[in-house]
Structure formats: C-alpha cells, structure tokens
Amino acid sequence: MLHSLSYVTDHPGFCGTIKNSPCDFVVTEIEVSEPLLRDTRVESLQKTGEAPLEQNGPKKPRTESCGPGAEGCCGGAASPLERDPGHAGGDSSASPDKNQPGREPELKCGLEEGGILDALLGKPVSEQLHKFARDLKDEWDLGNNANACAREFSLGPVLDKKNRADLHSTIRQEFPFLVTVTTDNEMTVKGNADYRELCQLVTEKETSDFFKFLDAKLENSTFSFEPDGDKEHRKIVHHFINRRFGKLLETKSFTVTDVSDQPNTSIMVRFREKRWPRKRSAGGFQEKQDLYTAFTLQKENLETLEAISFLAAELGVLPSDFSYTGIKDKKAITYQPMVVKKVTPERLKEIGSKMEKKGMRIHNIHSACQHLRLGQLKGNHFDIVVRDLTLHSHDSSADLKERISEAMENVETKGFVNYYGPQRFGQGQNVQTDQIGLALLNEKMVKAVKLFFTPEDTDDPVNNAKRYFLQTEDAKGALVMLPEFKVREKMLLRALHRYGVNHEGCTKGWLNIPHSMRIFYVHAYCSKIWNEAASYRLKIYGSKVVEGDLVFSEENDENVSLSDKVHVVTAPEESANKYSINQVVLPMVGHSIKYPSNKVGQWYHERLSKDELQMCKFRVSPLQLNIPGCYRLILKNVQNLSYFLEGSEKGTAIEDNHLNESKISLHISFDLDSSCYATVCLREIMKCDF
Template sequence: MSQRGQQTPVGQLRYFGNGAPALWSSLLAKATEPRFVVAGKNFHTRSHKTRVMSSHRNLEDAEPAPPAKRLKSETSSDPSSAKSIGRVEKPVRREESAGITEFLCPDPPGFQGLLKQRYTDFLVNEIDKDGNVLKLKALHFEKKRDDAQPPTETKTQSNTPVTDFTGVVGSSNGLAKAAGVGSESRPERSELEARGAGAREDVAPSADEVKPFELEDADRALLVSWLGSEITCSLVKLYNDILAIEREIKPNYKIVTPETKLVSPKPIDDKDARSLLHRAIRSTFSGKIQSSTTDECNIELWATRISGPKSGRDGNRREQRQPIESWDALGGEYLHFNLYKENKDTMECLGLLGKFLKVPPKLFKFAGTKDRRAVTVQRVSAHKLKAEKLAAINPKLKGLKVGDFEYKPYSLELGDLNGNEFKITLRDCAVPEGADINQIVDQSVSVLREKGFINYYGMQRFGTFAVSNHEIGISMLLGDWKKAVYQIMAYDDQSLETAPREEKQRAEACRLWFEDPTSSKQAAEAVKLMPHKFLSETSILRWLSKPNEAGNYLAALQKIPRNLRLMFVHAYQSYVWNTVASERLKRYGTDIRPGDLVVMSSEEVAASKPVAALDEEVPAPEPDEDQFMRARPVTEEEIVSGQYTIYDTVIPSPGWDIVYPQNDLRDLYVEVMGKDGLDPFNMVRNQKEISMAGHYRRLLYKPEKVTWEIKRYEGFLDQLVETDLMYVQRQRERGKGKLLTRDEGLVQEAVTNPTGSRTAVIIELRLGTSQYATMALRELTKGGILTHLAQNQQNATAEA
C-alpha cells in the first residue's frame, strides 16, 4: 500500500508519554528501511518534494492486495480426510482487499492510536428524524399526573389513583380542560360529590346523602357537540349507575358491570378529535367509562369492569382492579423507547427482550443496526407493549437497558434516523519525533472538517471470519449455492486454538459438520454445538439436519434471516463501489469530469418519469443507505458554470436499476466484475431478492461536527468518557432514584489523571446514516489506527 504524504523514518516516532504499549515497539522493531510498519500496514517513505500539490494530481497506485484465501474444494489433492474441506488459513484482512487504498488529503502527517481497546471507547448515539441526539436519561416509566390530587382525607378503593395521560385526574370538568375551554374557576365539589366520583368511606352513606353526578355546563356543551344530547344523557346515567353499584358492592361479589354499551350517532373522521374525546371521557368520568373507535370511526362507550372486594385467606380485602387505559388515551398503540446496549448486537438484544417478555423478537422495530463492540443508544418501537412491563425487566438485564418510554401512533421503520453521533477514544497515541500532539490533532481535525473523507464502506461490512462476506456474495450471484454454504461454514485453525469461547465453539461445530456434510445426523450433532448467536450457521445446520434435506443448499441459504442473507450480496456491491471509487480518485483526483454522475432533482425525476421493468419491483434502499435516488451524467457546461463540484458526485453500486458513469469508469465496472465472472449489465437473477437493483453513494462526505480533546491516563482499564448509563447512575446518586447494582451494568466513573503517562485522543463527530466512523478516523490519522482485532491477530502471530 502506498501512503499519501511524507512519512517519518523508523526511529523518529516517539510515544506521547512513558506508558505507550510495547505493541508499537514490536511493530517498529520488525520494520526495515525504506519501509516501516505501523498499525498492521506497510508504508513507503517518500520525499516531500516529490509530492504533486496540484488538485489535478493523480494518486499513486496502491500495492496489490495479498490474494484472498480460498476455500478448499472437495476435489482438493490434499491427502488428508474430508475434515480439511472447510478449513482455511485465516488471513489478516487488510483494507486493500476491500478496495480501500486512497486518502483524500495526504498532506497532514497523521498520528497513531489504538481503537476499541475497550468497548466503552466507542460510543454511538442515534440521531432521530428531528435531529435530536438520543440519550438514555431514565430507566423507569412515570405516568403524567395533574398537580391537583383527589381529597386525601377519604379512603379510595385503590392506593393508585385513576390517572389520565393528559394530566387531568378525576375532575368532572376534565373534558373542558382537555379541550382547552371552560377554564374559569369554579367552587370545589362537596365531600359527598367526591365520594360519588369514586371515593367512599368504609360505611357507605345512605341514598339520601348522595347527590347524583351532574356535568358542568362546559363539559355538557362539548359532549353534546361530539355525541349528541341523547348519548350525553345516557353517559351521565351510566356513570351514576356505576357509582351506585360501587356503594352497594358486597364483599363476596367478584365482577359487577352494567351491560349498557353506547355508540356515537355519527362517525368522527378526525383522529386528533377522537383522541381528545377518548382522553376527555376518561378524565370527566374518572376512568370508569371506557371508549374505543370502531372500524367506521364511531365511538363505542361502556362501563369499566368493577372488581368487588373479596375476602382473602388473611381476611384482608383485595384492591379494586384499575381501569385499563385505551391505546389512544396513552398516545398510540406503539411504545417507543431507547435501547442502551454494551458490547452486544442489536438483534441479540431484541432477542433477549423477547425472551424475558415472552414475545417474538419481530415485535420490535428499529431504525438501524449499531456496532457490536461499542456502547450504543438507539430508538426501538414495539406494538401494544406496556411501558411498565418493559421497565420491570431492567434489573434482570445485563449489558443492556431500556428507558425513556413514550407511546406513539406509529411504528419505527428502517431508515427513520438522520445519522449517528460518535464519541471515540483512541488510546496510546503516538506522534512523529519532535512533533506536538496538540498541533497535529488540531491540524488533522481542521482538514477533516474542511475537506471531509472518502466515503468508503468500512471493513466491518466484509466480516471477520475466514471468508470475506463479499466472496460469499460472489458465489450467491453465480448461483453456486453449495460453495456459498461451504464459505459461510468455513473455519480456521486459529479460531480452534486462540479465539474467544463462542467463536471457538463455532469453529468446532463447523469442523464437526465438515467431517460428513452430506449427513443429516452430522448436521444435527453440529447444531447442538453451534452458539445461537451465529444465526446464519445455525439456520443452515438446522435445515440440513432434516431427513432428505442434506445437499439442498439453496433451501438452506433461504432459511437464513433475510437481512443476513442479503448482507453477502450487499458486501459485494460495497467491494465494487470501493474499488471503483479508489480508481476514480487515482486517475482524476478531486476534479469533477463530464460523465460523472450527480443526483437528480425532484423536478428532473418527475420529468424523466423512470419506470421499472414490469416484472420488477421498485427497489428499496439498504438499511444503512439513504432513500433511493436517481442520478444522471453531468455535462461539461454544468461543470464550467460551477453548478456541481466533486462533493455532488455519486458512484453507483452495480445493479439493474442504476445508470453507470458515462466515461471510462463505465468500462472499469466491466473489468472489476469480469474478474469474478459477473456482468454489471446483467444483474437480474431467478431469485428475485438477490437481483441487485443498485444504488448511488456520494464519493466524498463532510462530517457535520468534529471536536477533539486530549486526556492523560495511567491504567490500562481506566474509563476515560462517561456513558449514558453512568449518567443515569450519577443522577441516582443525587437522590433521583435507587442506585444501580454492578450486575445491572457498568456503573464505574470516568477518571481524570492529568499526570498519567499515557495519552488518549477523544474525537466526537456526527455522520449521516450510511457513513462509517472508521473511515473518517482513517482519513484523520492517515491510516494510523490499530483495532483491537488487528492487535489480537498480531499478538497471536507473534506468539506463534
């Protein structure tokens, strides 16, 4: 790989502080002039005078990437047994193998740092459609209550007052309050009236002492306007019947409910008006009359079930059952909440929630997936799930929490976000000898703000197992289902020996299956060993364990959850995009050229009237991409006029519903994909879901916000930034709730040590929905990032 910009010779790198790990030293010690190794990458030294400073310069060709490790075929000449079929040599996957070779601004010297040494070094907070950064603030659910409480000197039938979510509690003029009219003051009701609204003494008053309930004038006027005078009068009578039953209820009665059901004389089409009416009825009649909306938009009204007190074994009376609030009264049928997770996948967390609540994980919807090795906060919605039920399982959850509950009338869908805010800690940072770290970081951040970065797909897109996701995608696009299954199930010797426990179990299960991949019994034994978190492998083994299904590889692939199945073909699209983007910058730098593509305006799209093929559906965007857009070639006149710049340029991923650049980049698609046996102009497949429609992605991207700070620290495990759960703990320490226990999550405090021997750089930035923070960091540091995964691979290699 060629490094853009002048590099510091070996021996001139210094570590900022005395505590830098021996890792950097071991890497540099292996280097020889004129090359040196930093962060698992090879760099060439280069004279500053030889750099071409013009914006028209061509970028250097990158060193060819090492050949990818291929899966051994069944016809391998390897004399060993069939056990070796699925075993591959796991390569240290480099950026070049994913088409990532260039830097947008090679001039700043960059610096080195360790990324994700701890998962708390990578904080991600989702940004919703309104531009709000989601923060975990509260783990409990608190109903909204009115300041005016019922009289306290009387005993109620329940310790919990009937609460209306509009903020009105047990008030006879609640309808007027909810509607915003009739706000003039009025005298308080008498004690007997209060008793009639639901409060009663142990000794029921006589009928002569009780006055029947009557509506206030403002309440009556509004009810009549919505329901008519006849229904309004019937409602008042029904309410008085309920109060009479409550006064006369006997200890041994179980349920006493008036059979009356009322229906509004005409439909109410305005949903907001219906919601207001539902809330007002519950407020006015103290929650003792329920309401719902029919399919024809009429309002049905009936009495809440009345639970009569009955004697328990200890002689105490049970509390009355509380009225059940309607979903409209709560705010909608969908519960929205913040999901806070530590070092877990989004789907893994939703599976755990479903397990504790005994509901299917598909009940939950979200806007986008988040990194695993990180601390993330994202919005999730669930249909007809009560907040109290969800909040109650918080103490049982380890590594994840739910909070900030709110009811809405709509569900979340993929793409319902504006991006993510990242707070990233780079540890053990090193700079060239004699350089000032503050100056280098400030210069690098300034360039990133002004110029942005190449909008590459990050390495996480391509997976971490023995075979890259995009290679599996190639096999699927070629219709080689058996090879695709073998590639998914591939394992390596390193995973069998030094990998974490679950990855080791995965490798052992795969090895067991490869001993006889044609046997359903072998697949059944392997699936017992496979950790459930590996959904693709588990789905394949479960299907192949069925009698007479061994060898049905296409069906096995189709049992993988759709989003995971499509991940492989999307990874291939990403590989092609990265490769074309790198070559485009090598050839033409940051100059926009005729034939490059720009996004069409809505007016241009309407005028062009694009129509998909009759047998094809309009393509949907990928989960981490912007909404589908149309593009067209830019003309030389538009370039000369300054109407478009390089920041308007988009590069297409291959597919049947996109336009390719109308210049020599078009031939580049043929060349790149032709090596894999694929034709960019023939992307329709018999399996419709892998018929890639394609999409467009901006070549360059500027972060909306970039800030930085430097912290000194000493300990390897020092916590340097505060997570959202730490914030919740800090608030509780101030008396705002019960303290969390260590079993409930991370509760330690962030440390500050100005005299520490180690140096960390903390970067905070906001990116769009389809941008990778690792690619922004790559541009910022000029490739000086070593991830925890690469570090582990380096250590394993050194030990070997």
C-alpha cells in the same frame, strides 16, 4: 478491507489505537423527528435510577442548534403521534379545533412561520413573497384563474441544499395553495392548481388542512373531510383525489355522527400501503392493529444482529419481529432505537435484568404504532478515545500536538472519502460477509452455506459447532452443539437437517432466516465494489469533476424516480466547472441504477465480470432478494467536531507542546450522517488503517 484505499486530505496524521475497550467508542443514534437519543437516555436513567456504563474521560458539554428545521430543540420536537391531531397529518375529524378556522398549527421551536421565512429569505424577500401570495388569492377570489395561473415569483438562487429543503417545507405549510419549484438552484413559487380545483369542491379550510396533511406525509396518519350527505358529491371528491394523488393516497367513505347527532357519511384519506390488509372491518381500515413496543437498546461488545438474537430467544419471538434503522459497531457501547412486534412494554421490562448479563440494557420502553426502517435516521453521534498516541515513523521529528491540530482542521474543512467501514465486512474474520454475498448473487447456495459456517481460529462452542458441521455435514449434531442465542445458525441448520446439504436444501436454508439478514450479505458485496470504485475514481480523476461523472439533481420533487434525479455531467459543464467533487455520486450496483459514462463506468463492468456477475440481474428469485441499487456521495463532511488531549492522570488536559507520547490520549466528539463510518473518518484524520 480499507488497506490501500484513497485519502482526500494530505496531512501526515499520527498513530494510535482505538476500541481498546467498548467504553472508548460510544455511539448514540440521532433519531428522526424525535428528541436526540442521548436526551432520551438521560431522562430514562433518571426515572429508573440506573447509571450508564462507565465512560472514561471528561466530556465537553454539547449544545444543539435551534434554527429552521432543527430537531430536538426547545425541549425536543414532539413525535408525529404527539402533535395536535388537527396539525398536518393528524385526523382532522378528531381535532378539538374543528370549529376554530382561525387557529394556526403549532410550529417548531415556538417560531412563527413568518419568522422562519424572514430568517431564510431576508425580510424584504419574505415580505414580497407574502404580497405575492395575497395577490394570487385575490385573483382567485375574483375568478381570474388565467391571471393567477400565469403568476410566478422567484426567490432567487438558494445555494444551500438544507435551506432549500427548509424553504420548500415552510412555504408549503404557511401557503398550502402555493407550490415551489427548483431549477439550477433558483427557487420559484406559483399557484397550486390542485389546491384551486379542490377548493371548488370543499371548503377552503378543508382544502388547506388536506394539503398540510399531504405535505407532512406522516405514516399511519389519516385525514377526514367534513360529513357530506350528498353521495354524488362525495363521488366527485373521491375521483379528484384518486385522479391527482392515487399513487400516494387512498380514500374510503365511512359513517359518522354529525353535530345534530344524526348519522352521516364522511370521506377518510390515508397514505397508501403496498397492499391492503387481508381483513377489513366495516368500521375501519384494519380489523386488528399489530402490537408494537419501542425502546432504546444499549449494548456493549455485541453485534446488533447478535443482540437481537438474544432478545428474540428470551421473548419467544422471531428476530424478524425486531426493526431498527442501522447496524451498530460490536466493539463499542452503542445506543439505538428499536421496535419489536407482538411484545408488550410490560413483557420487555421483565427481561431487563437478564439482558444486562448479556451486555445489554433496555431504556425508554413505550408503545409504538409502527416499525422502523433501515436508514430512517439522521445520523450518529460519536464519543471516541484514541490511546497510545505517537507520530508516524517517517514523521518522528514533528510535534505531535501540531500534527493532531492540523489533521482535525483539515478533515473538518475538506471531509473524508465516504467508504464503507471494515465492520461492514466482518472485520478480522476468516470469511468476510461480502464473500457470502457474492456466492448468493451467483446462486451458489452450497458454497454460501459453507462460507457462512467457516469457523474462526478459536476453541469455543460456536466455532466448534461450525467446525463439526463442515467436517461431517451433520446438521442435527451441529444444532445440539450450538448455544441457544445463535438463532441464525440454528434456523439454517434446521432446514439443512430437513432438506439436506445440497443446492435445494441450502436454498431452503437461506429462506429460513429473515430477509433482512439474507440481504445483509449481498449489500456487503455491493459495498465492497463501491469502495473499490471510489478509489479508482479518485485515482484517475482526482477532485476534478469530469464529463460522464454522476451528480444529484437539486430538484426537490419526491415523485421523480431516483435515477431521474441523477444527472450525467456534460463536456460544457466540465469546462465551466459547474459542479464540485462534493456533489459527485457513485452507484451501488443493482438493477435500477445508471453507471458513469466515463472510464469509471467501464471499470464497473470489468469488475463485475471478474466476479462472474456480468449477466447478473441483481434479483435472486430463489431467495426473494431484489437489489435495485442506489447512489452514494464520494465525499462526506463531519459535523460538530471537537477534541481535547488528556494525560495519564484522568482529566488532566495537555497544554504544552512537548508531549510524552506514550501517555497521551485523544478524546474526539463528532456527528456523522447516516451510513457514514466513524472508523473511516478516523482513518482520514490519523492516516492509519484499522
């Protein structure tokens, strides 16, 4: 699937084999707002006395940076639910510090906010910002609202995107009465008119706490204003919040007991869900909360969806009751967080020994309050061994060690083309997942079913059952032949047995498997088109940013739609070399994206026409599939790259420049952002297709 795709670097590379065994390819997911999983795993193993599956070769110690916005540092950042409930996003009505208005929230890594601002802005600008904030508040206190509204303070150009994000967050937390705006990399600070208006209705402490809660945006968190017996006043507060934040928040009045043990009424605010739960009790938002259990899944030589099928069958729940943030490699040892609904931690612990026989281990089991979402991760850490190193045949007189060093330096500096990896498409299978996705988009339901049941060239129960079904269309007979853990196949066959192997029956069959699995195939097709588009873009324009290219706007405003954040490069911007190739994005096809207005956009239309999708709305209503599309950077960078060479005797590093190629292994360690593929990064390093 990656054959003939482009490279961004020009070094010769080298040859080698990957995934000789699962322990040669170890993937550890980096969580959002939680300690890194490798820390969690070690803690879990120490408690249980278990040992991780054996890994080959010595590992270099890794250290995590502890800077502004760093996660998992200084013992690990607390999860949102473990933080002080009075801190932004917590239920302030439950805070033990309600009567201590002078107390400031606890900060990451023990740093004071002022220290973070000093680090990000430099002390002189940080001091000017503090003075601006004090002067603005003085104007407000004196009633000079007009003067206050006219005040602005420029922080100057902040080129690094992460620094801008850290500044936005830090300033809003320390000065909730300020707002930050970015225009062409320049950050400006001014007074928050909404903050000022709410201050006229409630105390300043409540206003400050409310805006910190709003900025934190922690799912399932609530905020409560002080008890208020004045119904008309509560109505005004309700109206203000609904008018200014109604798309994001919803409010409810409920009865509380005040400090005099008298019944009173308070306003509770929470983030709006897609829809209200059907049942609500008088005393709260939801009569019964779902039961969630979180855990870390360690799997070996298993697909993520296959592992979920095993777990679901053993626990007596549906595969759709499991949530996760991404699909992990099959031919690897992988660690990833998961959450399962309707299963207690005790029940999950009971099946641990059975799952080990399937190549899985379950660590760090604990209660949770919500599911996970696809893409809800920072990225992945990889520990990879490349064996049987040799030079390319056209480069046989070169020095292998120099070639490896050159390749590592090149990719670390220039990055790699951000292709979707071969595992996205079902590497090595007779029918790849993108073919099924195309059939679903064309609403060719019977064809999609037959592609799904196309067997591999092996003689085993699963492929024998698939072979039998295609030959006979006997869904009931194929059901009997399939092993229990093949949950997807069984769900589909049950519907086909009931409704028949025709268009209607196959449609109902696809509806019988979880939505996440149905849309997986469509996303595979969209990924294939993106890969081809990236190669075409690099082939005709190279690394130059040209008129009609798409780049992401730097505006850090979450209320702006995704397409509005995408900017079309103009002719003057091309002439001025305003943007770099690292900022260029290409669309993943869907119904809500814009295409480049140059030759690449024309290529998309021609390519979709070739697959009979020129009129496709990317909504497959019969299957309840909605594909809005998104944007993906053409190039990506690798982080925390380190490597060493090892000889045939375990643990022996290679120092000399004359290597015995057949006995050399390369150990590589690096981090990649979410949705990036290690096999694609290795392809760029080695100049090999896998």
